[in-house]
Amino acid sequence: MMNNKTLLENIPFGVILHNSDGLIIDANKLVEKILKISLNEIIGKKWSNLSFKVVNKEGVECVIEEAIVKDVLTSGRDVKDQVVSIVHPSNRNVIWINITILFKPAEVGSKSEQNQALMYISDVTDIIKTNVAIENTIDNLNLGTWQWDIELGTLIFNDKWVGMLGYTLEELSFSNIDVWHKLIHPDDFKTMEDSLQDHFEGKSPQYYCEIRLHHKNGQWVWVRHFGKVTLWSDKGKPLYMSGMHQDISDFKKNELHLSRKIEYGKILSDISTNFINTHDIDATIIESFSKIALLNEASRIYLFRFDEEKQTMSNTHEWCSEGVSPQKDILQDLPLTDFPWWIKKLSDGEIINISDVSKMPLEASAEKEILEYQSVKSIFVLPVVIKQSLVGFIGFDNV
Template sequence: MESSKLLSKEDLISFETKFFNLFETIDDMFIISSLDGNIIYCNMSLLNKMEYSFQELKNMNILDLHPKEKIEEASIVLREILDGTRDKCLLEAISKSGVKYEVETRIWFGKWNEEDCIYSISRDFTKENENLRLISKIFQNNPMPMIITDIEERKFIKVNPVFLEKTGYLEEELVGMRVDKLNIVVDMKRYEDMRNRLLSGEEIKDEELVIKCKDDSFLTGLFSIEEINNNGKRAFLIVMVDITEKVALTNRLRNKLQKLTNIIEGTNLGTWEWNIITGEVEFNEQWGKLIGYSLEELKPISIKTWRRFSHPDDLKLSDEMVKRHLKNEIDSYDCEIRMKHRDGRWIWVRDRGKVTERDKSGRPIKMFGTHSDITLAKEQSIELERFFSVNIDLLCILDMKGRFLKANKAWEDILGYPVDTLIGRRAMELVHKNDHHNTLESIKKLKKDGKLTNFINRYRTIDGEYLYFEWRTNLYNDVIYAASRDITERMKYEEKILDASNKDCLTGIYNRRYVYNRAEEIIERYKKREDDFSVCIIDIDYFKGVNDKYGHRIGDLVLKEFTSVIKENLRPYDILGRYGGEEFIVILNDIDEKESVLILERILNVIRNKTFNCNGNDINFTFSAGVANCKEIKKEEIVIDRLIGLADKRMYRAKNAGRNRIASRIK
């Protein structure tokens, strides 16, 4: 009776064959090693990825597959797994050529050739982790304020730097706090209504809401909210478009992120063995679990079972690839297909297989394969592509030479360049030549610090016009991730404001403050290059009499006409400003004292011979002026107040000498 329970030799061979077939068709790296860690056996996935031959590996220890600086850590972690204190680990592995991979490893004890051994299976999570880091960086570097909140407890989970910058809060002041307790939302009733509508299935997009900043100021924004999966918990992703300032740079921003799911733990592989002759198929339990069923529920099982759950649009490609493999046109079958889950959704599955048995004529008899759920990778790829496609700001990825690797459609919408014409092109080709130096310096800073925010330069449109953009960039693994916003209208508005703040409201010439600032620049230039210049103070003679006789309104007209005459007789690079009342200041650049006096005398002669007609009143007047040259004061002692004081003293000397004249050191 006991002997009947023993497996026959044929059964053992069949079991062993299936065992090896299983591990030769999976992407995961499978290793059998001695208790000392010396490698006894491995599958093809490990050989391909690690780039070693089997003979090389037989002389290696499993710790040798990790970088030297990680071996001690790997030794500790693996010991903990063997001790039962943990069931898996995420460690860095390195190939023969030095390529590094992030792998998750599971280990268990077993027997090999009746000797105790260690079985280990490792999955490469490098690409999945890269995707997660990329999405996180997009969140962190997005030019829009973004937050993630817990659905049930209403607590802040995560906030991006832009939200903190706009509201004035520190991250630790928000994360973990309840939205309704923090008093950050002005109209909580409206917020709760938005929340309830979202939970009931209604879409929340671009709805106006006012929030309170830390300094008690207010921001009005258009809020879009989406439910996402955050580490296994339901959460709200909230995106805000700041519309507080009336000079809005965009109409509306729609930005939605779909659910993020955790990377599927373990291998989660479904296995299948297909008898090509009879059509019979054997599945393992995990195969059924991938689509939400037990094997019992799927009976009777055949090749038709798989076809019944496969998406009809994908079967054509799958059938074609199977036929090519059966004819030995390709080494193995590898296809991505959609399968209908029990809950009604379609999941993406990587279907891989290989003929394991052929007859003497080469006709295929059996084929063995695996199914792995790749839905997460597909969703992440779609997520990233959707993010690029819907964002109305410029988004791009560049290499270290500044060449486009990827760009979103906003480049075409705003600048007019089709995306495919940008790929491989250097971004600097589109930058205004006057911004090249600052842009290159900013790139140096980015390479040094790893990130750069609030950098402004100009980019050329396809029509030759230049627009201003504000950039946020991040450097990761020698790749530049950048986002920018068109601020052309804002720059024009600020330029108008700045220009108005520098002008005298009556005459339209520069005010005293602006002239002083320019004078400081001219003095610094003189100290470096000794470019000659003179400062002149002009005062209209007997102007009080004009105001007394004709009134201040006529007096204002006279001042405006007077400044027009002076401007017409100055050079474009000379500076004219109103010093106060009927006094004016002129800075004559790149000219010596004698030529400065000649220019003022020419202007005085024009005034002497001109009759100003203001509302029917003929008015004649003259002026007195004083001139001070930069070379009258020692270079190290020169300041604008000393030059103005000297010119002002000479102007009064001209007044006392009878007015209607110019006073200087030489006259």
């Protein structure tokens, strides 16, 4: 029987004593409360003979005396913090318990002189439910989690974190901080460091920044990165930190799209005002091209006008970025018949958008030849229509 019975009845854990065969030979009253079963149904039995099932965190039924108790008795080593669930078939009630088993060597001179296993159990059902709720929330929000041992410089990620960047847990399960640094876009590294330093120095309650990380496929992924120091040394030095990150690439694309729309609106307003007040239409057109280029990053912007009588087209206005050779002088009085594909598209009111000139269709071979001669890589062309008639086009080249 268990010594110090009164003491054991007052400790805040369930206590179960096993003999060398794994048989339960004693327990305190708190065990009844935790396991929802009377001591009479427990003492003198093995776990496998009790009225409930024991299931591990992976959802697999296990036998306590085989999986844990026997290991302690044969190895002589303690086992700590094993979490399992108790499932009562009668009402499907699930109780999560944390188990610690201590090896109790045989005492010389005792009646049995056998090794024993002393088990402590505690009800962690509320903790597990809370953790599951948090994990579900993290999963639903598509959040990646990370933990950083600052002193050792090691990082641990969850599967969502590595998945956002195209990796598996096996590839980045336990990484050095240098690996993390290599994933950060060079232009965003200082942003990350400044935010981290502000948090370390107590200037901000948490670490937060929006940065780009390198995806395995070579692309950049925008992430919202946030966390907090969870352990400090007695001298105020950060020791351990944890946090999350969220893929905000779509948000950034929408933000950029909205920003561009606003900028385009401003530029078009400026251009309209300039045309109303201009005394030099040619200079105003070139100035307008230079403003538009700030947004679409074109290498060359130009205007072609058609001559219906001659059935030709000529480059009347041209703007070129620094280092790009002008083509205007050699693009005069070009016969429209030399560009049937081009003219057909524009006459049908279509916008010509070629992201790769080298992949233009066979029927556009004439247009492809002249574009490649000018070292044009991609092109975007808008028809210019006046009174429902095509009178020319505006083109945007990238060379």
